[in-house]
Amino acid sequence: MPRDPASAAPPDALRLRGIRKVFGGVTALDAVDFGVGAGEVHCLAGENGSGKSTLIKIVTGVYQPDPGAGIEIFGQTHTQITPTLARKAGIAVIWQDLALFPEMTVAENIAFETLLGNRPRWVSYARLRDTARAALARLDIDLDLEARLGDLPIAQRQIVAIARALVSDARLIFMDEPTASLTQSETDALLAVVRTLSDRGVAVVFVSHRLAEVLEIAARVTVLRDGRLVGVYPTEGMTQSRLSELMTGTSFAQAVTARDAAGPEVLRIENLSRAGEYDDISFTLHAGEVLGLTGLIGAGRTELCHSLFGMTRPDRGRILLNGEGLQLRSNRDAVAQGIAYVSEDRLALGLIQPQSIADNAVLSVLKRISGAGGLLSAQKKEATVSHWLRELAVKIGLPEDPVSTLSGGNQQRVVLAKWLATEPKVLLLDCPTVGVDVGARAGIFRIVRQLADRGLAILLVSDEVPEVFLNADRVLHMAGGRIIHQWDPRQTRLQDMEAAVYA
Amino acid sequence: MHSFLRAYPTEAKLFVVLILISTGLSLASPDFLTLVNVTSLLNNNAVNVIWAVGLLVVLIAGGIDISFAVAASVVQYLCVYAFAAIGGGNWAIGFLFAGTFGLALGLINAFLIHQFRIISIVVTISTFNAFFGLLMFFSSGRFLYNLPSWWSSRVILWEYQTASGTWAELILPVAVMAAAMFATWALIRRTTTGRQLYAFGDNPEGARRAGISIGRMQAIAFGWSGMMAGIAGLMQTQITKEVVPNALIGRELEVLAAVVLGGARLGGGRGSVLGCFLGVLLVAVTQNGLNLLGVSPYAFKMVVGIIILLAISTSNLDPSRLFRGAAR
Ligand SMILES: Nc1ncnc2c1ncn2[C@@H]1O[C@H](COP(=O)(O)OP(=O)(O)OP(=O)(O)O)[C@@H](O)[C@H]1O
Ligand SMILES: [Mg+2]
Numbered sequence: 001m002p003r004d005p006a007s008a009a010p011p012d013a014l015r016l017r018g019i020r021k022v023f024g025g026v027t028a029l030d031a032v033d034f035g036v037g038a039g040e041v042h043c044l045a046g047e048n049g050s051g052k053s054t055l056i057k058i059v060t061g062v063y064q065p066d067p068g069a070g071i072e073i074f075g076q077t078h079t080q081i082t083p084t085l086a087r088k089a090g091i092a093v094i095w096q097d098l099a100l101f102p103e104m105t106v107a108e109n110i111a112f113e114t115l116l117g118n119r120p121r122w123v124s125y126a127r128l129r130d131t132a133r134a135a136l137a138r139l140d141i142d143l144d145l146e147a148r149l150g151d152l153p154i155a156q157r158q159i160v161a162i163a164r165a166l167v168s169d170a171r172l173i174f175m176d177e178p179t180a181s182l183t184q185s186e187t188d189a190l191l192a193v194v195r196t197l198s199d200r201g202v203a204v205v206f207v208s209h210r211l212a213e214v215l216e217i218a219a220r221v222t223v224l225r226d227g228r229l230v231g232v233y234p235t236e237g238m239t240q241s242r243l244s245e246l247m248t249g250t251s252f253a254q255a256v257t258a259r260d261a262a263g264p265e266v267l268r269i270e271n272l273s274r275a276g277e278y279d280d281i282s283f284t285l286h287a288g289e290v291l292g293l294t295g296l297i298g299a300g301r302t303e304l305c306h307s308l309f310g311m312t313r314p315d316r317g318r319i320l321l322n323g324e325g326l327q328l329r330s331n332r333d334a335v336a337q338g339i340a341y342v343s344e345d346r347l348a349l350g351l352i353q354p355q356s357i358a359d360n361a362v363l364s365v366l367k368r369i370s371g372a373g374g375l376l377s378a379q380k381k382e383a384t385v386s387h388w389l390r391e392l393a394v395k396i397g398l399p400e401d402p403v404s405t406l407s408g409g410n411q412q413r414v415v416l417a418k419w420l421a422t423e424p425k426v427l428l429l430d431c432p433t434v435g436v437d438v439g440a441r442a443g444i445f446r447i448v449r450q451l452a453d454r455g456l457a458i459l460l461v462s463d464e465v466p467e468v469f470l471n472a473d474r475v476l477h478m479a480g481g482r483i484i485h486q487w488d489p490r491q492t493r494l495q496d497m498e499a500a501v502y503a
Numbered sequence: 504m505h506s507f508l509r510a511y512p513t514e515a516k517l518f519v520v521l522i523l524i525s526t527g528l529s530l531a532s533p534d535f536l537t538l539v540n541v542t543s544l545l546n547n548n549a550v551n552v553i554w555a556v557g558l559l560v561v562l563i564a565g566g567i568d569i570s571f572a573v574a575a576s577v578v579q580y581l582c583v584y585a586f587a588a589i590g591g592g593n594w595a596i597g598f599l600f601a602g603t604f605g606l607a608l609g610l611i612n613a614f615l616i617h618q619f620r621i622i623s624i625v626v627t628i629s630t631f632n633a634f635f636g637l638l639m640f641f642s643s644g645r646f647l648y649n650l651p652s653w654w655s656s657r658v659i660l661w662e663y664q665t666a667s668g669t670w671a672e673l674i675l676p677v678a679v680m681a682a683a684m685f686a687t688w689a690l691i692r693r694t695t696t697g698r699q700l701y702a703f704g705d706n707p708e709g710a711r712r713a714g715i716s717i718g719r720m721q722a723i724a725f726g727w728s729g730m731m732a733g734i735a736g737l738m739q740t741q742i743t744k745e746v747v748p749n750a751l752i753g754r755e756l757e758v759l760a761a762v763v764l765g766g767a768r769l770g771g772g773r774g775s776v777l778g779c780f781l782g783v784l785l786v787a788v789t790q791n792g793l794n795l796l797g798v799s800p801y802a803f804k805m806v807v808g809i810i811i812l813l814a815i816s817t818s819n820l821d822p823s824r825l826f827r828g829a830a831r
Contacts, residue, residue: 084714099704099709103772108698116713120696145505382811 011075012207013038013172013203014059015138018089020066021054021227023405027399028054030227034173038074039201041194043235044216047247047437048409050208053096055175057226059094060086069481073379074171074290087116092170092423094178096207096408096435098161102150107132109149110163126142140189155181155297162190172203177408179208180435183297183463184502188270191217209409209437210464211240218404223247223448257449258473258489263287265323266457267426272317277303278481281317285426285457288449292472292489293461293502299460300481305428308459309341310334322428338425342432349402358385358399386419409436416444420451428449445471465498477501513766516780521788523668528792536793538663538671547742548787554758555765555779556687556729560763561690564724565704565771566616566623570631571728572755575610575736577634582654582737583647591651601737604732608634609729623725631755639747647746654737655744658746676738684710684729691726700724705773719734735790760811761786785810 016034021027029051032433036042046053059071061081071078073089092113098110107125108115110132115123129145136143141159149157158181165173175194179187194204194217208214215235223230223246230246267274267285272278277301285291295301306312308319310328319326319355323338328334334341351360358381385399392413394406403411412435419427428446433441448471452458462468468475469489477485477500487497508515530538554571561568586592592600615626658675665671668703691697695729703710703720709716740746752801765782767774790803 060712061714082714087714093712095709095712099608099706099712101705101709101772103702104698112713114700115695115698115702116715117695118716118719120694121694123693123698146509191768284754 010070011038011074012036014205015070015072016055016059016235017070019055019069019071021051021063022066024401027227032227032229034222034229034234036203036205038203039198041198041218042206042221042225043218044205044207044401045211045214045221045243045247046230047411047439048435049226049407049435050224050247051227052224052376053176053407054227056093056176056205056207059174060091061252063414072274082115087113087168090169090171091174092165092172093174094161094165094166094176096176096180098157100157100164101150102161104149105145106143106149106152106160107146109160110135110145110339110426111167112164113168113316118166124381131167132163135166138166138193139163139186141186146208150356155183155186158182159186162193165429166193169201172205174205174207175189176207177435178206179210179213180408181297181431185296187213187437209433209441210359211438214243215240225249239270244438246281247437250439256472256489257290257445257471260473262371263289263457264454265432266321266322267308267459268318270306270318270320270324272307272314272319274303274307274312274314278307278311278478281338281483283476283483285459286455287425287455289474290452290472292461292467292468292475293459293478294463294468294475294497295478296501297463300479301463301478302430303476305343305430305461309339310427314456335422335424338422339428340419340424340426341428341430342419343430349391351411351418354402354404356400357389357394357403357406357414358382360414361385361388361399361421362388379424385417386423388421389414391420391447392417409440411434413444415438416447420447423456427456427458428461429458431461433462433464433467441467465501466494469494469497506514511775511777512768514775514778514781517765517778521781523793524785524788528788528793528795531578532792532795533566534637535792538665539669540791540795542671542673544784544787544791545677545680546674547671548783549674549756550739550742551758551761551783551787552680552780553676553683553735553738554754555729555762555783556683556776557728557735557778558762559765559767559774559776560622560687560691561724562701562767562769563771563774564720565706565707566721566724567627567759567769568612568725568728569624569627569759570608570634571732571735572682572751572758573634573638573754574605574732575739576746576748576751577608577638578604578733578736579718579739580638580647580651580748583746584650584653586654597654597737598734601724601732601733605729605731605733605736606726607729608732609725609727610722612729613718613725616725617718617721635749635752642698642748644748646748648744650740650744650746653697655740657741657744661725671756674741676741679738683734684776684780687731691776696723697787701772704773706772743816757786758783760807764811798814 012035014036019029019032022028032055034055044055047050054063058065061083069079069182079447107129111128114128114131132145139159139162141157143159149160158178162178168252168456178190182190189319194206197204206218215238218235220232220234221243222232225247264284265284266287269281269283272281293301307314310333312330326337389399393469394410394413394417403414406414416432432444434445448460460468460472472489476483483501517750522609522692557796558568558571578601582597582600585600612627612630615621616623659677660670660673660678691700699715700720701713739751742752761782762779763769764785765778767778786807789806793803793806
């Protein structure tokens with residue numbers, strides 16, 4: 001009996017065969033096959049630098065693949081893709097680096113899709129706002145549509161990028177680490193939207209280093225390692241540790257590392273307050289201690305860090321370093337006192353994008369690596385750079401390449417290298433693993449422990465409760481600008497801690 | 504009001520400064536706030552504003568143009584010969600020719616920038632020199648007085664005899680300036696193409712990934728600047744009544760300074776027509792005021808330099824913040 005063509009299965013959203021991409025000496029992708037079914041939520045997993053973002057850029061025509069690639073979108077074969085063609089074929093992307101327009105308003109950024117096209121049309125700002133409002137409503141989030149995008153904190157910019165992808169009637173949406181700087185509730189809202197999209201037949205390719213999320217949302221996961229395909233697996237029956245094993249080729253032990261701090265008190269905070277940001281904060285930090293600080297985004301954690309790093313001034317209270325009162329007028333003072341700060345927003349605060357990896361890594365220690373007469377010593381620079389890049393296992397081509405060519409997670413490691421090179425006494429780590437893969441996370445926390453063993457006092461800020469649970473000696477819970485609780489991870493269960501924080 | 508301040512903080516600040524300076528000048532000199540002086544300020548700065556709105560579009564798209572003033576001189580010469588060749592011409596043909604010649608010169612810039620991936624400042628410094636060299640070579644530095652009479656005689660749109668017997672008047676360049684401002688405003692604020700120009704200047708990689716054609720953006724930005732330069736060249740003879748090859752060279756930096764003063768950002772993504780107008784006006788009013796006060800003209804440029812430094816160093820002061828704070 002002949003088959004009725006109308007009842008045939010819909011074509012796959014995407015089929016890629018033999019995708020290869022070499023940048024200079026780095027093979028970003030090597031003969032990768034990748035497929036997504038219509039309406040499927042498919043996860044793309046892999047360590048930093050494994051080629052996830054590059055794959056997305058090839059499908060969307062930002063990069064051209066090396067010859068021999070086969071690309072089929074909704075059953076149609078394409079020999080060459082341009083960004084416009086990809087958009088018209090029904091593809092939308094939430095870029096890892098957001099690719100938004102800081103000088104334009106939130107409304108224009110979200111409804112940017114409606115401004116595209118070569119034939120000029122008149123712009124209706126009222127319609128732009130309506131479009132933007134509708135997209136935000138789907139996420140159940142309210143933002144000031146007239147605000148300049150560049151004035152928003154990173155988490156809100158991320159939301160704008162997500163809303164932008166929802167404006168078009170895309171049938172295939174790539175989301176490259178959309179949750180990296182979102183709170184739990186915002187993440188939940190996004191995951192709910194992803195499910196609705198998928199129910200409506202929209203395929204979603206989801207990239208995240210938060211494996212719990214991956215297993216929750218996706219039906220299948222494609223794993224890349226070093227630009228090569230490891231395999232495609234159903235998430236049914238998959239565990240986080242199995243997945244990280246597939247991504248890295250090794251397995252990681254997960255155990256609480258807390259212990260009693262033995263060293264002398266280094267930092268003492270007494271009744272520190274700053275109007276509208278944090279209120280009556282007191283705690284102590286000892287040499288050799290890793291103090292965790294968790295809470296939802298907006299709890300005042302980052303604001304507190306800014307004050308401890310001299311970027312803002314508290315209204316009241318005292319900061320004592322080694323028993324002496326500290327007046328920080330600027331972050332330069334803080335650096336001089338041996339305080340280092342790894343910020344959550346590496347794109348804006350951490351790195352000078354067009355400069356080389358090496359230059360960025362030594363940016364904060366220029367004085368120390370200077371030789372006679374204040375000139376930079378090439379040898380010292382090279383020694384410092386290669387030491388830290390090796391310690392942190394940063395995957396790079398050449399130290400001379402611009403930082404902007406690194407994958408997102410590797411950029412984060414360069415930021416860390418930059419600050420570790422200052423050999424600080426107090427290290428403030430503000431969400432140090434945003435966008436960093438499991439293997440590198442383990443590596444970063446191993447280093448954090450080693451630094452503590454060498455006598456550093458470390459404040460570890462994170463909104464991922466498991467992170468502080470596993471890696472801190474004590475955990476402070478911050479909410480609404482105040483510290484409301486303190487835990488000892490050895491005497492608490494992770495579930496209880498998570499319940500309290502995400503409540 | 505609040506939303507205007509928020510969207511246009513620089514323009515609002517500039518406006519306040521302009522009012523303050525004007526008030527001060529009208530107190531210091533009785534000649535400043537007179538109909539005759541104000542209209543002549545407008546007449547004499549119309550050409551600068553026409554250039555400024557053309558340059559604005561280039562700055563918004565993240566480029567810079569040094570060649571427009573020289574391009575205006577080139578267009579003047581081309582026009583003289585073209586009008587002679589067709590036996591005279593009239594205003595309609597004049598605008599058509601001047602606009603087209605200017606556009607063509609602008610497209611040369613765009614082509615060089617896009618095709619060879621050279622940054623715009625290098626390209627336009629080169630074309631600035633090339634245009635000027637060619638112009639001096641072919642004109643041998645000669646002045647041209649034999650312009651068609653429709654072109655060289657002043658078109659007075661409005662005049663008024665004041666009580667003292669002197670005439671206040673507005674001439675054609677002022678109307679053309681208004682039209683150029685309106686057209687540029689419509690382009691950059693009201694069309695999708697204009698918003699793409701902002702986006703491209705703001706984040707070129709983001710624009711590229713969204714599928715915006717970079718070559719097209721360059722062509723529109725530099726084409727617009729060239730076209731405005733051509734029209735400005737056509738208008739200049741309303742003031743000088745003759746064509747001199749090296750009359751306009753050097754004006755580009757003055758205009759660039761005024762546009763940056765008006766809030767356009769070197770680097771792209773920001774700037775408005777209103778800001779351009781206020782920027783040109785502020786520089787003009789200051790010079791005019793110093794002139795009326797009898798200050799040496801050599802001091803003008805220094806004072807203008809100081810104003811720009813002040814404007815840029817206070818650009819972090821955002822007046823809308825004051826209102827936002829109060830509203831909380
Ligand atoms: N434009 C470029 N020039 C040179 N090398 C590049 C370029 N883009 C990417 N690479 C390299 O290709 C490799 C893959 O990078 P990609 O950004 O795809 O990784 P990723 O899987 O997205 O990692 P992450 O999880 O850190 O975002 C990296 O080694 C990176 O340095
Ligand atoms: Mg990536």
